[in-house]
Amino acid sequence: MLEEIRPPRRAVVVGAGLGALATVVAACSTSGTTSEATSKADSSTPAAAGTSGAPGSGALAKTADVPVGSGVIVDEVVITQPTAGVFEGFSSVCSHAGCKVSEITDGKIICPCHGSEFNLDGTVAKGPAKTSLETKAVSVQGDSIVAG
Known part of the structure; x- marks a missing residue:
């Protein structure tokens, strides 16, 4: 009965990998946005x-x-x-x-x-x-x- 509640190991590993990838992409996107915002701010000087x-x-x-x-x-x-x-x-x-x-x-x-x-x-x-x-x-x- 315990096996019915646990998700398959492959699903857990894939899900964790996708979550980590999403975090990295979000961090890169945020970093780029900050730089672009700074560049745009500098461009308006x-x-x-x-x-x-x-x-x-x-x-x-x-x-x-x-x-x-x-x-x-x-x-x-x-x-x-x-x-x-x-x-x-x-x-x-x-x-x-x-x-x-x-x-x-x-x-x-x-x-x-x-x-x-x-x-x-x-x-x-x-x-x-x-x-x-x-x-x-x-x-x-x-x-x-x-x-x-």
């Missing part, structure tokens, strides 16, 4: 408003939108201004595990995934990342910062 220049202009941001001693994240590029008039570009992909950096706070570029921090010149300030952010070429043309 004044720097992103400067990107809507003439089609094909390649403008990433206006120089006025990148604070001295800080920076902005525009799409796949982090633009910093460590000192007045000096603009640097980096990939927004963290060198540790490939997550996107999410913010620039107190002179540090922050990756939300594992807590890596980078200086405004792209070098590692705090691990677990061991290598600098990849450099992206940017230049100033008039009052705009462009790729290249």
